[in-house]
Amino acid sequence: MATLKVGLVSPEREIWSGEAKLVVAQTIEGQLGIMPGHAPVLGVLLDGSVVKIEPADGGEPVSAMVGSGFFSIAGDEVSVLAEQAELGSEIDVELARQELQNVLSAGDDTTAERRARARLRAAGADA
Structure with missing residues (x-):
């Protein structure tokens, strides 16, 4: 099964990284679901939104609040770069x-x- 390599970072620290089967992010243009094989995209995160990640290992889904920032998709790599981020847990x-x-x-x-x-x-x- 194909997976995504995901990194969610803020200036303070790496919030989460690992393999995932799905990432959902809210952009200034709407919600975007990202699965393996997604076309390359560079987007702007909606300030005050939630990024959701489904880990590839079947673990608990990850939710994180994000402030303004960007995300990029290239190949099967997703980078979420947030000015402010905090895991829901x-x-x-x-x-x-x-x-x-x-x-x-x-x-x-x-x-x-x-x-x-x-x-x-x-x-x-x-x-």
Whole structure:
């Protein structure tokens, strides 16, 4: 079975890397599903979205909140380069809910609200 070689990185660290059978990313033009054999693409990530990865080994799906950034597909290699990224499994849901409430109370920063909601979605909680 063909697989993708995936790397999800932020300036702070490598968030996830490995072999995958599917990657789903939200771009500024819409959602994109990437499977082995996909045509080459360079895209812009939607700030405050979730990247989902299905590992090739059948392990638990990976969800990560991403801030602005880019992704590229070349051959069967997918690189996701995010300004900010956080694995859903590392997110404190209660703290993320509180941060969303703080952003909503402040009123006008839609980027902060999108990121706060994406953190909750990546963690598997309702936003």
